[in-house]
Amino acid sequence: MKSNLHIETILENSNTGYIFESANRKIVKVNSAFCQLFNIPSPELIIGRSCTEAVEISANLFSRSETFASDIELLISENKTVNCQELEMKDGRILERDFIPIKDFELSGYLWQYRDITESKKNEKERIISQTRYNQLVNQLNDVIWKMDFEDKIIHDLNNSFERIYGYPQSEFAKNSNLWIELVHPDGQHIAKRSHIELQETGNSNSEYRIIRPDGKIIWLYDRKSIVFDHNGTPIQMGGIASDITSRKVLEEQLLIKDFALDASPVAIGLADLKGIVFYANEAYVKLWGYKCKEEVLNKHVSEFAASKTQPEEVIRIISKGEIYIGEGEPIRQDGSKFNCIISAILVSSEAKPVCLMAIFVDITERKQNEIRLKELTHKLNEINATKDKFFSIIAHDLKSPFNSLLGFSDLLVNDFEELSDSSRFEYIKTINDSLVSVMKLLENLLEWARIQLGQFEISKQKLNLKTLINDSIEPYLVNAISKSINVELEVDDTFEFYADIYSIKVVVRNLFNNAVKYTKDGGKIVFSVSQNNNKIEICIKDNGIGMSEEKIAKLFRINENQSTPGTKGERGTGLGLILCMEFINRNNGQLLVESELGKGTMFKIILPKE
Incomplete structure (x- = not known):
């Protein structure tokens, strides 16, 4: 009775499918979980049968149904405990089986346990796939990826890149725990040490510094580290990534030099994306447009700097065809005033792909003003020359002609006065008078004109x-x-x-x-x-x-x-x-x-x- 109660307790308190077969090969107990796994309507159908006979009822569920019964007999004949045997079902399920021979002075027989592990196997498979992909990704990276368990204090190189970056294999770091700090360039020692302190205090750190490899090569590293804590706040693992950023640093230095050169340029230079949004402007650009700082210029559309909304469209249309645009414009300063400039624009491309728009602006306002003044002076000079020509024309002809008349008629009066009739003398005197009136008018106009030209009026x-x-x-x-x-x-x-x-x-x-x-x-x-x-x-x-x-x-x-x-x-x-x-x-x-x-x-x- 005690043994039966013991078996009953085991069977009823487990979610696993159990079946107990006595030493004389008769099933004496089966739980509902077993019946559900094998689609057996009721436990009474298999009570009193052998285990082999019981499973034959559902043998067609197994992928290897033809050998299922013989497998059971083999296990019983060997009479050894066997755990975690996997069985594939035709419906895609995977069952796990344990065989436990029981030899007890009160109880003897065979205990079979069946569990549905389909979901766990699926999760395991996904985990394996994910881990495989992760390993593939990690191995493709050029970065050093490492971890260290606080329990064994051993650094693990996760993608075999230590030697490629540091010049030393992982084993050297295991021998000398201070090797990583010894490799740091003297100029960056304080940065690396401060980063280590930050890691201990906050659990995370980021830093950039140089290292000197054993071959003498100096490279820049971007080092990121973090600590993993358990729910009690105890550190259990530390890991990090170190990236070779030497090329980036060289590029940054080159860009810094170029940026300095652009800012030192006396001409205004601006860069805009393909939509016309300004993302770079040098100091000359900011000054030319009357802004206080670059931030006031950036993220604006190029049309906001043009007097004509159509000119930016025209410029973009021309340079989009691969041509260089050169022209003049009247951009608008921040205060609304306009200035004259020469605009040179080009489409910047990389590997045959458009990257951005670049424009150079040369302020020619003073030159334009000088051109206007030159035109005005030229016009005045032409007027002066015309005035001079007119003046000499008047003296040479218009002023001389009346005097010729005066001299001619007065000479006639002097020499032929007695011979002339009264009417002839009157006619000659009238002609002389008309000439004098004409001369008087001319002299009056000449005098007034002269006063105006001399600025005396x-x-x-x-x-x-x-x-x-x-x-x-x-x-x-x-x-x-x-x-x-x-x-x-x-x-x-x-x-x-x-x-x-x-x-x-x-x-x-x-x-x-x-x-x-x-x-x-x-x-x-x-x-x-x-x-x-x-x-x-x-x-x-x-x-x-x-x-x-x-x-x-x-x-x-x-x-x-x-x-x-x-x-x-x-x-x-x-x-x-x-x-x-x-x-x-x-x-x-x-x-x-x-x-x-x-x-x-x-x-x-x-x-x-x-x-």
Whole structure:
């Protein structure tokens, strides 16, 4: 009874499938776990049978069903304990079997134990695969990978790379625990020792230092170490990775030199990724754009630095084809101001693959300003030369011609006075008078022009009555209009007043009036009128004379192109009067406009500020 209770306890308190066979080969006990493993509906089906007979019920479940019964008989005949026999099932399961012969004065027989180890075998297989992959990966790495158990204090080289990196095999480190620190370059001893202290205090450390191999070669190492603790905080294992970073350090040093050289460059240099985002800018770039530091420039799109949004697109389009872009632009500084620069851009490639965009900017603002000043000076020089040519032309021809007339007619009067009739003498005297008036006009214009060119003319504005100013300006010259029967009308209010320089405006009105008389036929009409628009006044001098072509109008105020046209009665002129008018109107902050049509007449408009 005691033995049966003992067996009962074993069977019922285990999750493993148990079956007990007596010494006379009869099954006396089987648990439900066994029945579930072998798809046996009820334990009563196999009680009283032998184990061989029992398993034959489910023999078709085994991969080697034909030998299953003989295997059982072999185990019983050998009568030895056998543990952990693996059995493969057709449904993919893996069972583990133990055979235990029992020889006890109270109990004898055979105990069979069956366990489903399918999941554990699967996990083991995955672990083996994972470990294999890990070993393959570790062995492919160029780094030193090591570990040390605190129990045996032995360093294990996990990928056989100690000798390749340190120049010594793992065995040398086992002999001399201080070998790793002895290999460190003197300049890096303090770094390595500080890293070791950090490892002891925090459980982790990272450091970079140089070592000297036994062959004298110096290499840089990036050393990472960590300690593994158990749940009680006791260190159980230490491991680390040491990487050869010599190439990286050399590259960093080269890049540092290049970066220093780029920063020392007087031209602005910027690098952007293929999307146009700036990731590098030298000091000249930062300064040229008016920023305080590089951080303010980085991570911005190149379009933020361009005056035209289309120019960066054009640059990228050109350099994307492998071409070098060279052009001029007007980028925008941080404060919104623009500057002139030459832009050189190129697509940087590595191994035929685009890497980034590089652009160089040369500030040519001063050069551009000098070019503008040079153009202005050239223009002024051309004007001076034209003025000089005009001046000599006037002296050589326009001033000389009236004197030839004066000398000729006065000579006739002196030599033939008695023989000439009164009408002839009067005609000669009138011709002399006309010549003197012409000379007087010319001299007046020349004197005013000379004063302007010498900078001796100053504007002094005062309150003026427009009608009075017009009358005073044209009165000495009305005789010319009367001689041609030209009707002069003043459509100007007696009280109309404005502010201007009296002398210069008189010169303008006088010249424009004489010009209208000159080109108006006998019996024509000249009309003065005035209008006011906001704070400006508009004085119009309109005639119904011969008019001008558009080509002629375009040359009116150009001293080097303006050629005077003879009047309706052959009156001569220099063209200087209109140029003088434009100078005076400009100095009064006004405008001088002209409208004309051939055969219908001309209208000059003087536009001046009222105040």
